[in-house]
């Protein structure tokens with residue numbers, strides 16, 4: 001099978017992106033579910049103590065796919081911790097992978113940190129890393145605004161503003 005989309009989302013944005021990419025790629029999607037519900041406070045503790053929360057087993061066999069597209073939020077420049085746990089559990093069973101994220105504001109060195117997280121969790125460097133920042137979406141929808149007025153919750157209609165990035169993802173993975 002060509003491609004599997006594996007996604008994690010805390011507040012819904014990356015669920016919308018993961019579902020959209022799976023539909024465009026005509027690929028199955030598997031959702032990462034933490035074993036216990038995450039809250040703002042548990043995320044804070046994950047970040048503070050660099051914890052890897054337990055997740056439920058993936059409902060798909062990654063070794064049956066040529067390419068895994070991981071989709072998840074970025075927390076403090078890193079791939080969201082439940083996704084890092086899931087990636088580590090797939091080590092040795094992934095042939096090739098890429099990463100896409102609806103993130104906030106891209107911080108210096110963010111792509112490098114994401115690439116390092118993925119490489120150390122899976123044991124494989126990603127073929128591509130795509131960042132779709134909410135700052136760019138906000139600028140396209142509202143023009144220049146203060147940080148506190150940034151769009152935080154994405155709707156399926158908002159994805160239109162990321163057409164170039166999404167088309168690039170489909171062009172890279174759709175032919176596999």
Ligand SMILES: Cc1cc2nc3c(=O)[nH]c(=O)nc-3n(C[C@H](O)[C@H](O)[C@H](O)COP(=O)(O)O)c2cc1C
Pocket residue numbers: 008009010011012013014015043072073074075076077078102103104105106107134152
């Ligand atoms: C605790 C926390 C830390 C974050 N740190 C970053 C960051 O370093 N860089 C970034 O681009 N976005 C950061 N964000 C923004 C999220 O990646 C962004 O809101 C994302 O769209 C949320 O995805 P979700 O709705 O799928 O959970 C952070 C969000 C939270 C809650």
